[in-house]
Amino acid sequence: MTDAIEIQRLHKRYGHRVAVHELDLRVRPGTVFGLIGPNGAGKTTTLRTLVDVIRPSSGSVRVLGEDPQRGGAALRRRLGYVPGELRLDGRATGHRMLSFYAQVSGARDTDATLRTARELADRLGVDLGRPVRTLSKGNKQKVGLIQAFMHRPELLILDEPTSGLDPLVQREFLQMVREARDAGQTVLLSSHVLSEIQQTADEVAVLANGRVVADGDVASLRLGSVRRVRASIRTTDADAVRATFSAVPGVVDLEVAEADGIVHVSGSVEGAIDPFVKALARVEVHDLTVEEPDLEESVLRLYGDTSTASVDTSDRPDAATPASPRTRRERREERR
Known part of the structure; x- marks a missing residue:
């Protein structure tokens, strides 16, 4: 079965600054994959390459079996995306904006898609009759979530999706993620709210300084704590x-x-x-x-004393990264 996401040796440089360093990542279809890391770890850069918002400096990326740079509108219609810095504005109401997104997404049944949008709005508690520009940050975030989920895409790419949401709405969102997985959809969830990952993810990758320092299921990461x-x-x-x-x-x-x-x-x-x-x-x-250790304690140990450091600005292959109790290479050797 083709991986929903396949990233090989992804490298992204902004001038002299390295944001992502030869990243390898695979996400299996029908799973929830959690991407964890502090601010500046490379999470957003990685996700933006998946939707072709930015282009890699080197390496390859495949999404639902296609290259995002060549997949065009047909590929984007199969995705649901919430950016890390969601900006919604304008005089249009939430209803009109979502109607536009339904058409752009190429939904086969626009009416059914909009019914789903209204159901999600009720669950999340947002008034779609108001102009988007009058909504609070949290309610704009809800509209962003609705547009990502409402056409039931094959793959959801969610970058810090609960930013600005209150705890009750966060809980409802996590239920939406579980329902998506149960329906066979794939979810890539980037977050530094570790409880979200612990409650929903099947597999987890921990990023620090643009590198994956550990990955596996939640239980295996907790065991090292x-x-x-x-x-x-x-x-x-x-x-x-x-x-x-x-x-x-x-x-x-x-x-x-x-x-x-x-x-x-x-x-x-x-x-x-x-x-x-x-x-x-x-x-x-x-x-x-x-x-029993929780995921938060495990991940904080992986970050070590440099957990708040910004992205590695050197290009040295031996640049220090936090130690992992069981690295990707070690697990690869075990499988051999």
Whole structure:
């Protein structure tokens, strides 16, 4: 089956500044793919190449089996796109604007498309009878979402789509994404709101400094993160407990205190939890709490201390990137 999106060695330079550095990315049909990264990581540049708003400096991009530079209007009609900086203005009402978009999208049944638009407007809570220029930023964003979804495109490319939306509307949007996937549509969702990705995405790629530093499903990214652990052990020998758990691989920030015949242990476990569990098996555990890592913590660790850095401005092939517990190359070698 042809990938919905196939990016190979995508490189984009603006003068001396490198926005995207030899990026490889594949998105399978009928899935939700999350693209995560801080501001300046290269997310928007990547998405704009998919809809031919900008042209790559080098590399290749294929969308629904076609080159965006040659697909023309026929390809664009198969897409739904929300740009990262949506600008809607003018005297036209939301109804008239969406009617125009329905015609541009080449919908086979314009009436059905507009009915879908009205249903989405009700779900998102936006008045389409008002001139677009009078709408708030959040309501303009809703109109942008409606125009992307209403003709039920094969592929949705959404760049920071919940910008300006309140939490209840964000939740409704995430349900729309799930429904699109269930209907067989493909969704590429760029966001730095990690809870959105965690709740909807089948696969995730983490961008930093224009490069993919890790990818995989949400569960695999979470496994590389830190678990917070707290245990109460029936003993008064705090020194022995400290020695036991200090020797466990991956245990950091260990704190041990004794009170009323119970030794309380707290700390973090990086990576595999099994060595810590085996150490617990050697003592009498009174209570135990293990806080499962979420995607946000995992991704922030991948960014490291340079998570807020701007796009890499050098052209050196060995420019530093955040470390990944399990890189793309490692997984490729495993499959071999």
